[in-house]
Amino acid sequence: MLAHIHNTSRAAPVARPLSARSLFSPASSYPPSSCPSIRRHPLVVHPGKKMARIAAPQSRPVHATPYVNHAAPVEASYDTANPSYIRKYLRTYGLTPPRAESYEVQKTRCLAQLALKSTVIDKFLYLSTLRKNNVHLFYRLVSDHLKEMTPLIYTPVVGEACQRWSEIYQQPEGMYLSWEDRGNLAAVIANWPQPHVDITVITDGSRILGLGDLGINGMGIPIGKLALYTACAGIRPEATLPLTLDLGTGNKTLREDPLYMGSRRDKISPEEEREFMDELMTALTERWPGIVIQFEDFKNPFPSLERYRHTYTCFNDDIQGTGAVILGGVINAVKRSGLPCKDHRAVFLGAGSAGVGVAKQIVDFFVREGMTEDEARACFYLVDTKGLVTADRGDKLADHKVYFARQDNEGQQLRTLDEVIDHVKPTILMGLSTLGGVFTPEILRKMADWNTHPIVFPLSNPSSKSECDFETAVTNTDGRVLFASGSPFPSVSFTNSAGETRTYSPGQGNNMYVFPGIGLGTILSKAVEVTDSMIYASGAAVAEALTGEELEQGLLYPDVTRIRAVSVVVARKVIRAAQEAKVDRETGLRSMRDDELDNYIKSRMYDPHTEVRALEREVGALLSSLGPTYAGLTGVVDDVNENSKL
Ligand SMILES: NC(=O)C1=CN([C@@H]2O[C@H](COP(=O)(O)OP(=O)(O)OC[C@H]3O[C@@H](n4cnc5c(N)ncnc54)[C@H](O)[C@@H]3O)[C@@H](O)[C@H]2O)C=CC1
């Protein structure tokens, strides 16, 4: 089918009728064209090949636009909050029920409909449809109800949605690129209908959360992550691109599933993947030179990160984002433990991208606290499927594990988590293993015997893969645990051995506290690369972002409802780190004081609550400037200044 696309030379569209999308573009990132009625689609020609993108229709009425973007703001054309003159202007007048509604009314209806859905997948699908049909309302709802909504659009529910993606699929969202498209990636990418993209999240689906290789069913992850970029850091929804690579899957069940919508091939080789990724990175930056690229949920993401990190503006969320967010929680937990860094011993179950990424960030923290790198590294004991990672274990260690391979084991190999724990008597226990429930009550009780405040972070996602739940951690440590999990758990009421009853609240150690701010800071500073210092700064910012009240409550992470405010702090620190490393191209931000920079960041964040008003103002101003001639010519508007009669 794609051969047909690639070999067909069709005229690129040159002009479109006045598009609602142009009205949503903030001046600084998308300079308004002198004539808003014309929007050009770039014709992308891949070096050495002659090809044209498949042509979009030359002219369509706005109300019939079948855009495939999951968050195209043109869908706001149908917002029942729009007053009648906007509807007339957008030619949606008569296509929605007559009354122009308040947000409160819309929200009441949405929450009532959500409550009627009996399964979490039904709720997930309802919210996906809402995002598609009324993007501003979706983001208003999510940002007002972050605690209730994030589990539905992100972990844990997105995990189940990915497992069942082929079964529950309803609407096109995001973009898929297949191995068979190699050589033509630029042409396929040119089909993305949005003219401007600030950020993309890319997965090949080969390690989705802790659920294994889900092939293209992993698309729920880029969509969910980018929804959080918008909800938590105000990246404009139309400037986000969820991207899933169809590079085959090692999951035989999926390959044999008649409903599976990806290719049936086995996973391509690492060499083929490198070839594909090289072309992809070129194609993405060719179309959107300033694009920030986030790699997500690749099975072995270290080679790509090393290959591209200094050449493209990219980062890996599982290695670096996770490292940073857990750094933030550990900075606070170490303070609360009362022990200096040098007295901590950390056992990590899981020595993959997240385990190694987190351990490295904490080494960096310990070094900043005055230890040498060797002293800091010696505090870490990583465990994988073969046991404690040691230099003389007898197997060939993957490159990323070598740094943490222990050399002080005197030939002894510890094969199980229990053996390692008994040997090390850790102060910190991290779970990044995908093994649900492996931190047993017995292990937790030992942690409580050895430590006044054991630090236990079961970080695997989704909830079913968490190494323990919060209640088990609280009840088996007499309420003394310093806890954070990757997926959310409810608070627990518990009476400790001293007879004190308290409600304990868990921390959520999830990279969602940092990646939105890393992306925002990188976009605004126009950084040419994402440096280690920018990543570290994002984690330190999360630690600093706790309020006095949150500290008093014993929280390790800010309350999730404050995540937008946290993202501003993260973005500011990321920008400052970019400036220090001199990788920022938006040098005008350097002279701003911190409060000025915060205001600037906030001013650049998409706020779904103000979008309807902004649309009213923009349409009013635009129509007034165009005057009666334009209105008469197009027949779009019969009375520019008419307000809703309803
Ligand atoms: N909380 C958060 O923000 C994040 C959580 N994660 C979670 O961390 C988990 C791991 O992710 P990655 O490191 O990227 O995966 P990975 O596949 O790179 O690493 C998994 C590690 O677990 C080890 N492991 C697996 N089964 C084991 C067993 N039976 N005994 C001992 N070790 C075993 C493997 O040897 C490997 O070292 C996933 O569940 C993921 O959802 C990942 C990124 C962010």
Ligand SMILES: CC(=O)C(=O)O
């Ligand atoms: C949160 C995340 O990125 C993961 O579990 O992979």
Ligand SMILES: [Mg+2]
């Ligand atoms: Mg991930």
